[in-house]
Amino acid sequence: MIEILNSKDAERAQVTGALVGKILQTLRERAAVGTNLLEIDAWAKEMILGAGAVSCYVDYAPSFGRGPFGHYICTAVNDAVLHGLPHDYVLADGDLLTLDLAITKDGISADAAISFVVGVSKDQESEKLIDATKRALAAGIEAARPGNKVGDISYAIGAVLRDAGYPINTEFGGHGIGSTMHQDPHISNTGRPNRGYKLVPGLMLALEPWVMTDTAKLVTDPDGWTLRSATGCRTAHTEHTVLITEGDAQIMTLPPVD
Template sequence: MIELKTPAEIEAMRPAGAFVAEVLTALKEHAAIGVTLLELDKLAHEMIRERGATSCYIDYHPSFGASPFGHVLCTSVNDAVLHGLPNGYALRDGDLLSVDFAVSVDGWVADSALSVVVGTPRAADLRVIQATEKALDVAIEAAVVGNRLGDISAAIGEVARSYGYPVNTQFGGHGVGRDMHGDPHVPNAGRPGRGLPLRPGLVIALEPWFMTGTDEIYTDPDGWTLRSHDGSRGAHSEHTIAITEGGPVVLTARSV
């Protein structure tokens, strides 16, 4: 069921969005050669505790997960493209790291993700990160009253095609509110003018994620981490936004 938020409820979601942005900014600064994925998870966990927030991930156990997730971050490296389960892997020079983070603050959820290169970047990695960030920007621009859900999906897919990347539509954006995942599903490709009319009060997480060489994925033996089928690298960008009469509001915006 799709739930529309009142202006007061959207305001009540701002603290969660601001905290998610704060944590992702700290993680981006902390990610360096030699730092392990578990160390990043520990830092986020400590910030959650200090803030009195609640992780959306620790007990999360959807049908596609082998067990409850057990950590507070998704940390996906190189050909791991989504749902990366933190482990003892130490980041190396040139690694492409995507971090996805969602928490509840005062009963409201915010969800966001970013991708960074650790150490010396490859041009191809910077390009796929740029593509996801550009796709996120145009998706947000399309998230206005009077448009339809398909306009958002089509905008994301058009960016992917312009970069020459295929699009996987198994996982995409979603509704956000009291829970992390709700209706509607927002695929990263679609047809303009189709689907749900966008109305004030709709709060959704938009999350373009692209792989450079394939649209096929498989699940790691850890039961969670999703990898590209051909070993190509991927990137992931995400914001939680609210659709309002005055235009889209990015609840998880990070300071530049």
């Protein structure tokens, strides 16, 4: 299903997106050395339910997972990159943490992810990974204009990731989003320009570049959900929900400005 939002839908999407951005910003501020991943999940639950929203993950049970997911946020650490199932793990100085959050409020969903290093210890590899996903996302958003096609977004994202020297996995990528979290079209993190669905105003997309340092292969944890790099290398993932407009794409999941 491909859904085109009307003006009232878009207004509701702004509210949902801002809530996603605010929750992720708050969780980033709270996540510190000594924080347990289960605490992050509990904080996410409190903020989601307190805002009158619904988690897209608790009852999420796709064919590739061992569902239902049963938690309110994805928490991936170091070599984990996607669908990180919160578990009893205490964050250490220098851990690379990815938080991926999708919620629905008033019938409209929004989805975003951030990667950052916990504590004071930083390393060049982690910062390079995170920066590459941010730049790839910016390139994808720039290509998300009416008249362009999905392949133009994929090509823009892939060009940045390739230039940064990273292998690109095409099993998981971006997607349409609206009244439900996952919709068509699928947006691979690499592709050919001028191919695929033509972008039109009102189409909302979740764009999510993610990379692994030295492999494109994923392995699944025994929990049936958490996806890790096959080599144990570090990973990063950055995502925003954007709305196609008559001009530049509108980023829906930015945190509110004080």
